[in-house]
Amino acid sequence: MRLFLFSLLFPLFLTLSAQEDEWLTYYENHDYNGTPRYTETMDFCRRLATETDMIHIDTIGISPQGRPVIMLVIDKDVNFTPEKVKQSGKAVLLVQSGIHPGEPDGKEAMLLILRDMVVGNKDLRLLDHVTVLWIPILNVDGHERYSPYSRINQNGPEEMGWRTNAQNLNLNRDYLKADAPETQAWLRAFNRWLPDFFIDCHTTDGADYQYPITQSMETFGNMDAALTLWQRDVYLPAVELKMDQAGFPMFQYVSFRRWHDPRSGLYVRVALPRLSEGYTAIQNRPGLLIETHMLKPYRVRVESTQKLILSTLELLDKEYVTLKELNQKADDFCASESFRKTPLALDFATSFSDSVMVDFLGIEYDRVTSDLSGGDWFRYGEKPETFVLPMFNTILPSYSVRLPEAYIIPPEWTTVIEKLKLHGVSFQTLAQAVDVNVNRYRLKNYAWQKTPNEGRQVMLKLEVDEFTETVSYPAGSVLVLMNQRTARVIAHMLEPKGPDSFVYWGFFNAITEQKEYAESYSMEKIARQMLQENPDLNQQFTTWKEKNPELSKSSYAVLNWFYQQSPWWDVQKDLYPVGRIMNKIDLPVIE
Ligand SMILES: [Zn+2]
Structure with missing residues (x-):
């Protein structure tokens, strides 16, 4: 269907009567180009909750600057706990806005939807089988870093919040490592409710x-197969049609092979679990990423977001039983033996040898060489133009791992153990020290990114040696059985070569540090003795020098090489402390 943008400008939502003017939102009162501050947003939510019985307001956490992060529970039958909602048989939809406060479209859209439901009794039937959870502003501190200069590329609202939290962390990179208090609050709420469907605006x-408006869902083989099909064949066609009919043509959220240059071709990629929809995918729950287009007027963006949320509610109203069943089956499958018997793909890559041709509703543009920067300057015009473009949408696993029956973590890795709890992972604790035969990894040939990533020193390059040995684990070690619904999450955290693993994020960087050193006056003597006692060592030394010409010029490196071959060397250096138990065993755990 072909639509022009001017058709999008007509308001589609309910027009309120004069006596209801007091219920106009801040956005409506500010010419559809303003967004309310934190306090005004909270006040409006509280007014809604006072006006109706069907809204309950929960505080799910406190931000680093002390602001409550709230979540509204919206249920027609006043079921406000996960237990009661579960009993009612309804599906749970979690909508999140304001993770990036400079992009507040979702906040406006949800305020309009709820206002229309509460004051205008509009669309209330959509709550017959669905309970809605809404986090109006996840990044509450960033939201209050308020300015007209937060988003240089964006067309409204006039002023808005800032992308990161007060600690300068991007919360939409934090889902797996969970460093920010706001993310930790989100994870606790998510795991308490386990919503059936998630929307991030x-x-x-x-x-x-x-x-x-564009959308992305994880339909690339990185989540449960049946849920993938449901998203691809049931959910997306239904909402795309509704969006088209409403005058909001929607496309998949794509990247361009050359920056800014649609004609270069389109491609899709898997969302890593650091991202919201990538995270819910490994929690076996469909996640919809909404990305409105920054150059469209704020009103068009808000109204298209509103329409997509309402279309989702309409679809969930029909599909709630099926979706809940599929989610449950995905959870059961993750806990099953057959899941563990198949290698799990943790990383993926887009194949650039396969493409399909698609119609893409572009805008005519030209490319000139800039006399200022020397680079390509893409100058977009006004004229709509349909491009027929190659779309690279074949995604292949690029790294898979053989799953263990369980992971075992020594008790000193307290931060890692705390994160397991946040992610809703169940584990047991060893009642006494035991010797366990485990498969384990030694890290090698690693390198870090030169600049920090989200405040962490991340490991960009890594190889591992895999081997089996018997290890003595002390009492208090944590045993993480894989026969649970979070098996994908556990593997992503604990498999070192996963793209968002805790090794990648630097939780284990300390194990790579050499903590003892040999002085030359000791090592010069000992090295000579070692060469005398072990005739093979000379050949090994020669080979090392040939392979490492630069290092062999350093007397320190040479002596350290001998130190490494000596019994004084730290055998725990580079040894990943998390063991993999490959066969079922009974261990003495605290009940
Ligand atoms: Zn964003």
């Missing part, structure tokens, strides 16, 4: 095109 940057 954003505004994109990038090239210009006609679509006011």
Whole structure:
């Protein structure tokens, strides 16, 4: 279907009567181009909750600057706990806005939807079989770093919040490592409720095109197969049609092979678990990423977001039984033996040898060489133009791992153990020290990124040696059985070569540090003695020098090489402390 943008400008939502003017939102009162501050947003939510019985307000956490992070529970039958909602048989939809406060479209959209439901009795039937959870502003501190200069590429609202939290962390990179208090609050709420469907509202940057809104779901083989099919064949076609009919043509959220240059071709990629929808995917729950288009007027972006949330509610109203069953089956499958018997793909890559041709509603543009920067300057015009473009949408696993029956973590890795709890992972604790035969990894040939990533020193390059040995684990060690619904999450955290693993994020960097050193006056003597006692060592030394010409010029490196071959060397250096138990065994655990 072909639509022009001017058709998007007509308001589609309910027009309120004069006596209801007091219920206009801040956005409506500010010419559809303003967004309310934290306090005004909270006040409006509280007014709604006072007006109706069906809204309950929970505080799910406190931000680093002390602001409550709230979540509204919206249920027609006043079921406000996960237990009661579960009993009612309804599906749970979690909507999140304001993770990036500079992109507040979702906050406006949900305020309008709830206002229309509570004051205008509109669309209330959509709550017959669905309980809605809504986090109006996840990044509450970032939201209050308020300015007209937060988003240079974006067309409104006039002023808005800032992308990161007060600690300068991007919460939408934090889902797996969970460093920020706001993320930790989100994880506790998520695991308490285990919503059936998740929506995260954003505004994109990038090239210009006609679509006011794009979406992404994890349909690339990185989540449960049956849920993937449901998203691809049931959910997406239904909402795409509704969006088209409403005048909001929607496309998949894509990248361009060359920056800013749609004609270069389109490609898709898997969302890593550091991202919201990538995280819910490994928790066996469909996640919809909404990215409205930054150059479209704020009103068009808000109204398209509103329409997509309402279309989702309509679909969930029909599909709630099926979706809940699929989610339960995905959970059961993750806990099953057959799941563990198949290698699990943790990383993926887009194949650039396979593509399909698609129609893409672009905007005409030209490319000139800039006399200022010397680079390509993409100048977008006004004229809509349909491009027929190659879309690279074949995604292949690039790293898979053989799963263990259980992981075992020594008790000193307290931060890692705390994170397991946040992710809803069940584990047991060893009642006494035991010797366990485990498969384990030694890290090698690693390198870190030169600049920090989200405040962490991340490991960009890593190889491992895999071997089996019997290890003595002390009492208090943590035994993480894989026969649980979070098996994908556990593997992503604990497999070192996973793209968002705790090794990648630097939780285990200390194990790579050499903590004892040989002085030259000791090592010069001992090295000579070692060469005398072990005739093979000379050959090994020669080989090492040939392989490491630069290092062999350093007397320190040479002596350290001999230190490494000596019994004084720290055998725990580079040894990943998390063991993998490959066969079922009974261990003495605290009940
Ligand atoms: Zn965003």
